[in-house]
Amino acid sequence: MASMGLNLEEQKAVDRFRNDVVEPSMSKLVILDFWAEWCGPCKALTPVLEKVAAEYADKGVVLAKINVDEDQFIAAQFQVRSIPTVYAMFQGQPVADLTPARTETQLRQFIDQLLAKFPVQAGEPVQDIAPLLAMAEDVLGEGDGERAASIFAQIIEIAPDSAAAHAGLVRALILAGRKDEAQGILDALDPAIAADPAIAQARSALALAEDAPEETELAALRAAAAERPADMEAQLAFANALYASGERDDAAAKLLDMVATDRAWNDGAARARLLQIFEATGLEDPWVSATRRKLSTVLFG
Known part of the structure; x- marks a missing residue:
């Protein structure tokens, strides 16, 4: 998959795809499932895919899942127009469209044919973690x-x-x-x-x-932020201390308030801090998704 001319989010999506799908497919048969939380047929198909993939794990079959809402760029590269869409991947390339296989029997028939056709390396049975x-x-x-x-x-x-x-x-x-x-x-x-x-x-x-404050220091920062609501430096210091102390929700709320008050302050420092927290937490994390929606509402109404 090409990576030239991509923005940061797209490059991260490509990196995840290479790590989770392309690299394993160099020796294994990867069943690639495009799905979404709101997709009823996806939820019905998931147990079938998981069961059959587990049965064939010792023959070199692995299951990878792509949430089309969270990885829209990857879904677009595969021209996914409806879900569930399921492909078999080997050595970095799609080798079969498994979407028509909706039962265990049908899926096993597809996989047996592919294993007979491609030099998939068998693996040792492993516990699904x-x-x-x-x-x-x-x-x-x-x-x-x-x-x-x-x-x-x-x-x-x-x-x-x-x-x-x-x-x-x-x-x-x-x-x-x-x-x-x-x-x-x-x-x-x-x-x-x-x-x-x-x-x-x-x-x-x-x-x-790293800079988690002592309890007394956090209390002082809290007081300073409350006493000087227009002091953006005080608000940012308090938000940073909240996050470092493990109070993620309160830190995000404070940073969102700062963005709403003055998004351009200090070259967008509050928004930049939020994005850094998102990256540290993991862009696929549900909390990040929910907080990013709040940020979008603040930025774009």
Whole structure:
């Protein structure tokens, strides 16, 4: 997939696609599912895809999913006009349209034909860590850093090469206030894992959390922001302290207020800080999606 002339968001989408789809497809058969939250047929098809992909995992079949709302650029490259749309990918290229296969039997027939046709490398049976990652992310989203860190650590024992699990562990440790341990995890990563975009997000999250204030300092910043509502420097310092202290929602609300008050202040510093938080959290995160919609409303009404 070409990457010349792309904007930042499009380049990130391409990088994710290369990491999640193209690279695995160099030796595996990747079932690529284009879907969306609002798509009823997608929800009916997902269990079928997941079950069959798990059955064929030891034969070199993996499942990758593209949310067409979040990755519109990738969906456009494949000219997806309706969903669900399902392709089989091998060595970076679509080799079959699996969209007509809506039952387990039909999907197995397609896959058997493709495995007989292409030199797909069989894999060892592995435990599907996707549900565990989803569970850990849910716990992290609830604000329980210690429990989330424990779950991510267990996932790493199962899948030591999972960049998502390592990144999640770093973010959980940050939330739990164990920043030195988070830094230690990052420092000890294998270079192949360290190059993953998920790890870059974790590094950004740690950088944002480095200046977490003491409780008394946070109280002073809170008071200064309340006493001087027109002082944008005071508002930004308070917002930064809120985020570094783990109060993500309040930090975002303060930055949104700043954008609404004066979006051009300090070359758009409040908006830039929000975007940095989005990147550190992960652009696919539901909280980021919801907060980006709030930002769009402030900017464009």
